[in-house]
Every structure is written in structure tokens, then in C-alpha cells.
Amino acid sequence: MPIDSSALDTLPTLPGLPELVSVPTLDEVNSAIKSIRNKKSLGDDDIPGEVYEYGGPHLASYLHFFFNLYWTSRMIPKRWKHANIISIYKKGDRFICDNSRGISLLDVARKILARIMLRRLLILLIERTLPESQCAFRPERSNLGMIFVANPTRKKKGAIKRD
Known part of the structure; x- marks a missing residue:
């Protein structure tokens, strides 16, 4: 064809x-x-x-x-x-x-x-x-940094749901 x-x-x-x-x-x-x-x-x-x-x-x-x-x-x-x-x-x-x-x-x-x-x-x-939230494959950034950013956010969401 x-x-x-x-x-x-x-x-x-x-x-x-x-x-x-x-x-x-x-x-x-x-x-x-x-x-x-x-x-x-x-x-x-x-x-x-x-x-x-x-x-x-x-x-x-x-x-x-x-x-x-x-x-x-x-x-x-x-x-x-x-x-x-x-x-x-x-x-x-x-x-x-x-x-x-x-x-x-x-x-x-x-x-x-x-x-x-x-x-x-x-x-x-x-x-x-790449979106700003993508840390892997970016120079001088790592997934570890995202964990530190995401962890307090997750805790705040959990605190709101418990109330």
C-alpha cells in the first residue's frame, strides 16, 4: 500500500x-x-x-x-x-x-x-x-526536594480531613 x-x-x-x-x-x-x-x-x-x-x-x-x-x-x-x-x-x-x-x-x-x-x-x-513539579532530570534538583515540599502539604490536608 x-x-x-x-x-x-x-x-x-x-x-x-x-x-x-x-x-x-x-x-x-x-x-x-x-x-x-x-x-x-x-x-x-x-x-x-x-x-x-x-x-x-x-x-x-x-x-x-x-x-x-x-x-x-x-x-x-x-x-x-x-x-x-x-x-x-x-x-x-x-x-x-x-x-x-x-x-x-x-x-x-x-x-x-x-x-x-x-x-x-x-x-x-x-x-x-517539563512542568515545574518535575524534579527528576533537572540539574540541581532531586525527588528528595519534592518530598520535603509535598510532605507538609500532605499533613495539612490530613489535618483538615480529621476535623
């Missing part, structure tokens, strides 16, 4: 989100470099995360330049479109696929760009989607 794509033409066009479209800043690149964990498996380029960490401002500015080039041209290196996926055994019978999980070995530069995009998406998700 052929797919009718005419319904797509009736969908409203949403405004672009400048938070996602703007080119990465040097501060974002530096922050993403700092968040990369060292001593992890290498991608195809065999460049460890320590090179980026200790590369200093010169390496960060080169990376920033290339990220902006990729961003504005909307083209990324061909090899970044593929990942080496390896299977990691968890537990149980090794011959059952459910007892392992796959991980993608990515180049560190690609991980840095992915971190920048992930941070931007998380900020938008938190600001525009």
Missing part, C-alpha cells in the same frame, strides 16, 4: 528554535571538552579524550572552527555518519542476545559535538516541556 504524503502538507510550520540553530560557541566547545571522560575506548581516529583535554585553547579554537564550518554548511564528515557498534556481555547465557548490549565507539570530536547538541536539547526540554 503506497504512503500518502499529502497529509504532511497540511501540518503547520513551526517556528525555528534559535537555541538549536545558532552555531556552537567556544564556551560550549570548552565545556563539552571538559565533560568528556578520559581512558575510554577510542573511535576510528584513535585520538583519546586526553588529547582534547590537554590540547588547550588552540585545539579548542580549531575544533570550534570546524564545528562552525560543519554547522553552517550542514555537512559533517562521511565517517561521522557511521559508528562501530560492539557487543558488551552483561550476564547469563552468552548465546542469548538479550544478555548483551551494544555500544557505539565514536570519535571523541564527534562526542564533543554531540554533547553540545544534547545540552541544548536538554535545556529546551526542561524550559519548554
Whole structure:
């Protein structure tokens, strides 16, 4: 059965989100470099995360330049479109696929760009989607804080019902 794509033409066009479209800043690149964990498996380029960490401002500015080039041209290196996926055994019978999980070995530069995009998406998700009452998945908040807020409210409601 052929797919009718005419319904797509009736969908409203949403405004672009400048938070996602703007080119990465040097501060974002530096922050993403700092968040990369060292001593992890290498991608195809065999460049460890320590090179980026200790590369200093010169390496960060080169990376920033290339990220902006990729961003504005909307083209990324061909090899970044593929990942080496390896299977990691968890537990149980090794011959059952459910007892392992796959991980993608990515180049560190690609991980840095992915971190920048992930941070931007998380900020938008938190600001525009999650209700204020949602504390999990928010930076510097926890469910424990909600328990302290909800507990006195629950006690007050209980006191009213008893009277």
C-alpha cells in the first residue's frame, strides 16, 4: 500500500528554535571538552579524550572552527555518519542476545559535538516541556526536594480531613 504524503502538507510550520540553530560557541566547545571522560575506548581516529583535554585553547579554537564550518554548511564528515557498534556481555547465557548490549565507539570530536547538541536539547526540554513539579532530570534538583515540599502539604490536608 503506497504512503500518502499529502497529509504532511497540511501540518503547520513551526517556528525555528534559535537555541538549536545558532552555531556552537567556544564556551560550549570548552565545556563539552571538559565533560568528556578520559581512558575510554577510542573511535576510528584513535585520538583519546586526553588529547582534547590537554590540547588547550588552540585545539579548542580549531575544533570550534570546524564545528562552525560543519554547522553552517550542514555537512559533517562521511565517517561521522557511521559508528562501530560492539557487543558488551552483561550476564547469563552468552548465546542469548538479550544478555548483551551494544555500544557505539565514536570519535571523541564527534562526542564533543554531540554533547553540545544534547545540552541544548536538554535545556529546551526542561524550559519548554517539563512542568515545574518535575524534579527528576533537572540539574540541581532531586525527588528528595519534592518530598520535603509535598510532605507538609500532605499533613495539612490530613489535618483538615480529621476535623
